[in-house]
Amino acid sequence: MVWAYNPIKLSPNIKDVQLKTIFPAIACALILGSCAIAPLLSSHTAPLPAVRFLLTFDDGPSPAMEDNPTAKIADTLATNAVQAGIKAVFFVQTRWPGAGGSPVGQILLHRLVAEGHVLGLHSGTARGHIDHTLMSETELATSLADGSGDIKAIQGKAPDLVRPPNWQFNDITLAAYKRASLGMLLTDTFDRDGGPEIFQVRPNTPTRILRDLVRFRERLEAKEISPVNGVVPLVMTFHDPNGFTAEHLTEYLTILPQVAREAGLKIAKRPFYTQRAELWRAARTRVGTTFGPG
Numbered sequence: 001m002v003w004a005y006n007p008i009k010l011s012p013n014i015k016d017v018q019l020k021t022i023f024p025a026i027a028c029a030l031i032l033g034s035c036a037i038a039p040l041l042s043s044h045t046a047p048l049p050a051v052r053f054l055l056t057f058d059d060g061p062s063p064a065m066e067d068n069p070t071a072k073i074a075d076t077l078a079t080n081a082v083q084a085g086i087k088a089v090f091f092v093q094t095r096w097p098g099a100g101g102s103p104v105g106q107i108l109l110h111r112l113v114a115e116g117h118v119l120g121l122h123s124g125t126a127r128g129h130i131d132h133t134l135m136s137e138t139e140l141a142t143s144l145a146d147g148s149g150d151i152k153a154i155q156g157k158a159p160d161l162v163r164p165p166n167w168q169f170n171d172i173t174l175a176a177y178k179r180a181s182l183g184m185l186l187t188d189t190f191d192r193d194g195g196p197e198i199f200q201v202r203p204n205t206p207t208r209i210l211r212d213l214v215r216f217r218e219r220l221e222a223k224e225i226s227p228v229n230g231v232v233p234l235v236m237t238f239h240d241p242n243g244f245t246a247e248h249l250t251e252y253l254t255i256l257p258q259v260a261r262e263a264g265l266k267i268a269k270r271p272f273y274t275q276r277a278e279l280w281r282a283a284r285t286r287v288g289t290t291f292g293p294g
């Protein structure tokens with residue numbers, strides 16, 4: 001089934017911005033004359049840099065022998081009606097038998113790298129998707145070292161990005177990431193697609209994404225996030241073992257730029273990353289300026 005996107009009513013935040021801009025301008029025009037308005041307007045209407053979606057996928061690769069969602073996602077990223085050859089960051093579980101520790105998972109890890117995607121670390125223990133905050137310092141250090149070694153053996157280069165399972169981190173885990181030369185990349189938005197069979201969402205009702213992107217635009221206006229070569233990377237999180245996400249990825253690729261425009265963002269000519277090195281560099285620049293889902 002294919003869903004069409006129904007535009008969502010502008011959020012109150014957008015109206016606030018418009019009102020804050022328009023009402024002082026009118027007041028100035030009445031009191032001081034139009035020449036006094038220009039400086040006021042320019043500070044409010046300075047063009048924002050364009051954004052490009054930096055797609056990330058967590059928890060995989062899927063171990064499924066048939067109808068594998070990770071494989072389907074790789075297929076769709078390569079060929080789709082929106083933009084061909086999209087590259088993404090996959091935060092993988094290298095040793096869990098329910099992901100990269102399976103024979104199919106191993107094949108898929110190699111395939112993702114061969115197709116130009118970037119591997120980041122999610123979990124490097126056979127225990128799988130365990131909160132780093134629940135591990136002893138020794139177990140966490142071992143997990144990070146094992147996972148980094150596993151990825152280096154496939155990617156030729158150790159990962160320098162980590163995303164903690166369930167977005168759980170603290171000062172102790174951050175210190176462990178630093179010792180392991182890993183930068184934590186969280187997200188700017190996601191759509192609660194969760195694990196493989198936990199819960200599903202419909203890409204035609206992206207209320208949460210719109211809210212997140214309005215917040216992102218406000219952060220851009222506040223200059224909290226800087227462009228890379230004139231474009232700002234906007235991090236979106238999915239879960240590749242999720243069959244629903246795999247089935248509907250094209251719809252997501254279609255609606256994301258639409259929702260971003262509705263949130264007041266300008267979209268880059270290429271809405272998604274297509275070059276591995278460019279993607280990797282962009283992801284590194286967002287370490288420290290992303291948040292977990294609120």
Ligand SMILES: [Zn+2]
Binds near residue numbers: 058059122129164165
């Ligand atoms: Zn996860």
